[in-house]
Amino acid sequence: MKRIRVAFTAAVMSLFMGMTALASTEIGLNLDWKYADNSKINTGKATLYTSGAAEKKDITVAVDAGHGTQGGESQKVLSHPDGSAKANGGSTSESAVDAGMTFPDKTTEASVNLAVAKSFAEKLLDDGYDVLMIRDGEDVQLDNVARAVLANNKADCHISIHFDSSSKDKGAYYISVPDAVKGKEPVASYWKKSERLGESLISGLEATGTRIHSGGSKDEDLVQTAYSTIASVSIELGDKATDHSQAACDRFAEGLLLGVNEYYGFA
Numbered sequence: 001m002k003r004i005r006v007a008f009t010a011a012v013m014s015l016f017m018g019m020t021a022l023a024s025t026e027i028g029l030n031l032d033w034k035y036a037d038n039s040k041i042n043t044g045k046a047t048l049y050t051s052g053a054a055e056k057k058d059i060t061v062a063v064d065a066g067h068g069t070q071g072g073e074s075q076k077v078l079s080h081p082d083g084s085a086k087a088n089g090g091s092t093s094e095s096a097v098d099a100g101m102t103f104p105d106k107t108t109e110a111s112v113n114l115a116v117a118k119s120f121a122e123k124l125l126d127d128g129y130d131v132l133m134i135r136d137g138e139d140v141q142l143d144n145v146a147r148a149v150l151a152n153n154k155a156d157c158h159i160s161i162h163f164d165s166s167s168k169d170k171g172a173y174y175i176s177v178p179d180a181v182k183g184k185e186p187v188a189s190y191w192k193k194s195e196r197l198g199e200s201l202i203s204g205l206e207a208t209g210t211r212i213h214s215g216g217s218k219d220e221d222l223v224q225t226a227y228s229t230i231a232s233v234s235i236e237l238g239d240k241a242t243d244h245s246q247a248a249c250d251r252f253a254e255g256l257l258l259g260v261n262e263y264y265g266f267a
Helices: 002-020 109-126 144-154 187-207 246-263
Strands: 024-028 045-049 060-065 076-078 093-095 130-133 157-162 172-176 212-219 231-236
Touching: 045 144, 060 109, 060 144, 076 144, 109 130, 109 157, 109 246, 130 144, 144 157, 157 187, 157 246, 172 187, 187 212, 187 231, 187 246
Parallel strands: 060 130, 060 157, 157 231, 172 212
Antiparallel strands: 024 045, 045 130, 076 093, 172 231
């Protein structure tokens, strides 16, 4: 089991070393940006990678490896910019970033999310997209409000990568917006774009062999979508029972790339 985790870590580091050779810029949260003052953990920096592909798409995709903020559960943020309560999934005050789950082999969800995110980012860059990596290592001091606001200001869409905490290997789905919050701003202006992005990602994942759960979506009122002013989706790629080897992470990444291309009309 230890040998598997070491090999997995080495594969992630190999992807990281490949990306460091690209043109990149660190970007911190500007507290003057809209909604930024609702963040509680905001000293970390995202990294903007510029594609070196011959044919650039002039589109920036924010790739967020979910979780990975030390101390995130000790802070609380407003679920909505106006301070209103969540439509489902909790009360108004929620942890800024929870720790995520742990797979049976003791690999953390945060590390697997990062492995998928790095593979996805490399594929996007090769295909001509620029990439805003919200979390580029084991930890970034950016809560979910800060992550959304950074994406709003520096990207054209925002994709957050997760695995569910169940143990059924039930398949992938994206988090859709509950009807109860579709009238709130900024959700009202962007939820249709977010839903279309989510549907495209599910289409790409299915095309590359990923099992899809329950029609591909589940309603949940997330901080991410509550603060987003761009197309924004949290995608659950599987759960505790899902294969999370590097080969599986690469396959998920390929499906996500197909989904992004479908969303932007490059399929």
